[in-house]
Amino acid sequence: MAYQKLQVSRAIAVAPSDTVNLPNPSAGLQSGAATGTTADKLVFATGSFTSTVRVGYIVINTTDGTTAYVSAVDSDTQLSLSVDIMASGENFVIYGEASSDGAVLYIGGAGNLRVLTAGGDDVTFTGLNAGTFLPVQVLRVYSTSTTATTILALW
Numbered sequence: 001m002a003y004q005k006l007q008v009s010r011a012i013a014v015a016p017s018d019t020v021n022l023p024n025p026s027a028g029l030q031s032g033a034a035t036g037t038t039a040d041k042l043v044f045a046t047g048s049f050t051s052t053v054r055v056g057y058i059v060i061n062t063t064d065g066t067t068a069y070v071s072a073v074d075s076d077t078q079l080s081l082s083v084d085i086m087a088s089g090e091n092f093v094i095y096g097e098a099s100s101d102g103a104v105l106y107i108g109g110a111g112n113l114r115v116l117t118a119g120g121d122d123v124t125f126t127g128l129n130a131g132t133f134l135p136v137q138v139l140r141v142y143s144t145s146t147t148a149t150t151i152l153a154l155w
Helices: none
Strands: 011-013 028-033 041-043 058-061 066-075 078-081 091-095 103-109 111-117 122-128 132-141 149-154
Touching: 103 111, 122 132, 132 149
Parallel strands: none
Antiparallel strands: 011 149, 028 091, 041 078, 058 066, 058 091, 066 078, 103 132, 103 149, 111 122, 111 132
């Protein structure tokens, strides 16, 4: 019996969010560790935000797995964020845009998974086992109702 072989070229760790879609993995712009703590801001002393970052870009706090949109570029070293996710010393990656292509997911830790599909459906998959591939084109992994862990998005 023939089977489809999963072949991917890009992958990122998923930071579940009720408001932010999966980022385009090819659009990673900057990364580092925040150098200050200000509510709803990303402060990075060696940033070059005014020439590289735009409103709507995605910031992932890779220390705690939270995600926000850039709501304003305040200066080369400070961004305003849609949600307060950063503190001094926490690591981040800035992505240029949300992915317009759905991703297949790998579920590393068992649980439930709530997603927004590429077709616009909000669905919850319950009782997924660790080590499962979810062959559904996904744009967002919601934090609400998701108990599965160590999720990877694959394109």
